[in-house]
Amino acid sequence: MKVKVVTHPTGEQIPIILDYDGLPIPAPNEYLLSRRDKSTNTLVRNARELSILYKWLYREQIDLRKKLTDPVSFNSAQINSVLVEQLRQDRDQSKAVSPITFNQRLTTVRQFINWYMSVLISQLPYSSNKFKSLSERKSVFNEWLSSSFISAPPSIKHLKKGLSKEESNFLMNILDPTFIHSFGNNEAVKYRNFISVGLMIYCGLRPGELLSLRVEDITIGSISSVSIVRRKPDLGDIRKPRPQVKRNGRLLPIENSELVKCLNEYIVDLREILEDKSELESDYLILSDEGEPLSQASITQFFHLLRSKYSQDLPENLSAKSLRHTFSSRMEIAMREAGLSEQRRREALAHLRGDSSLSSQDVYIAQAVEESAKEALRKYQCSLVKENN
Template sequence: MTDEVDLMDLVIGRVPLTEALVRGSMVEFLRRDQSKNKLVVSPHTFNQRLTTVRLYLSWLFDLQLSGLISSDSVYENMLVRKKQLCKWIDSSFISSPPSNTQISKGLSPAEVSNLVSLLYPGGNRVIGRDEAVRHRNYVMTMIMLSLGLRPGELLSLKVQDIEIGAVSSVRVERRPPDKNDLRRPRPQIKRNGRIIPIVDKSFAHELDEYILVWRERLEDKSEFETDYLILSDQGEPLSQSSVTQFYQILRSKYPSELPSNLSAKSLRHTFSSRMERALRESGMDEERRKKALALLRGDSSLESQAVYIDQEIEQSSRKALDSYQRKIFSNEEGE
């Protein structure tokens, strides 16, 4: 529809508003997965697309109506067209689409701020008496939160995977099983390897300091040397159960500041959701955002990125609705 009809022409009446145009053309266009052109998107994605289009078209109509006199016949005709358009769109929604439970697994901006504040080694609030452990907790949390690593990927990192310099980065690399790794279960990298830049220079400095100073202090507590990056309080490679337990203890100590779903997985969900938002705001189309997310997350399938696409569509729609309603009610109050 958007390739053939100018939306403003539709609003002001230059193009006849017909059910075939709305439901047969526009609605069906929104159902399709544009990357494949034949398959349909999920009910949730379709409903969010339809919501966004409805809000935008309603705004275009209201913009034109605001410049007309209510007694004018043009005003009445345009108002009738708007009501008919909204009626056709409303009847096209798919009722009760399956809810996506993964959408709520990330942390809110306030929760992220609280978490970073609690763990930052140089902050006012200090958690734990061992300074090396505090730096370790901060580094491992920020790697998952800012770089999107899975727990298995984090615990598989070795010191040589960290590059600190003019362009700092973390390399996630699949390797053969390490016979010397006694952890059970042994952390694994099941997805694609990748190199992730560290843009924030302050975090690059914190990571470098952890490797040169605090990790060495942890390793000194063990009689065995290891090249794994994240070490336990006893200087051995940290286990996945220890990571799980750490976030359980943390959220139980600060229930009013941290969410009940705080975990290593929720940090990755937060990374994915925020990256989708940043990619959308940069102007990327949906297909390119899926590819970018898959690359950053180490995924082979583009379908696993749909949950984050859907989440941002939903949030954008709510923001648009909020803005629209504020304008409408403020106009009514001023009349």
């Protein structure tokens, strides 16, 4: 089984699942097409999760459509013991995946089977006995799969949060292109790394938004800013998956003078050095060492290298997501200290992050409350110590 990302004439990128003969498998690919409103990354993950199901069907020589509609279909043991066990295993089946990964796989398989059975049921007359039996069977399968979800073990919460002030300061210092021992191969790469991380940690950009930036989206002047713009798919962009702006566009001021200075230096002089290494011209702001638009895989690898080299000073959860969490948490604290109400803070965070949902900001508000509670507890305990002394 193989997952391949296909670029359509419109520029849209959608993955397809190929069987062992290299031919598309109709049902799961139709399901992926029905979810084309999702991001390419999400669809690729769904495709890989469904490929596990179809590898199992292939080994057992099971025709899914026939098995779902036959008088004798899957039994509880086949679903809860055999199929579910396949979803628990990693790719080489040497160990079990994490509860979160397993639950994601199970969710996708359950949703697909529900969708497929709904399609099969819709082809039958409402008054037929088979319509009723398949509807009941669909409910049973859904119940069996739902009962297999496992609770994730208690997580270490601090690993999911952003960087501390010390960690973020260290990160920006070792990326500072003016620092003699800064991380990077050459001057152009050092400036690119610094502004990439700077835009994520100071402005809250997602990786897709960062990699979608064009040079024209940066304004340098008395009021410097970065513009997040939703554009039509770029047919000339061959990156797979292609970075995209999935949320609301917005205009964000850049008040950090060091970041503005480095952006100006990079755009005016250094970006061209990288671009000259490629035969293709590009308007994208962030270029690879070879002068082509940087890929999301390169961003992931970049943070992996940083974690490996500076493991004593940077957290193991350092990633683009942790930088965005750092931005969101600090913005929430700053707005709370400025006296904004909770509702106003929620609205402001949604705007700065490009979110449409206000409820998605609750995690940062809750974190700020938790940090305030810890600080109050620290002061309380210190006061007791002084009293005892």
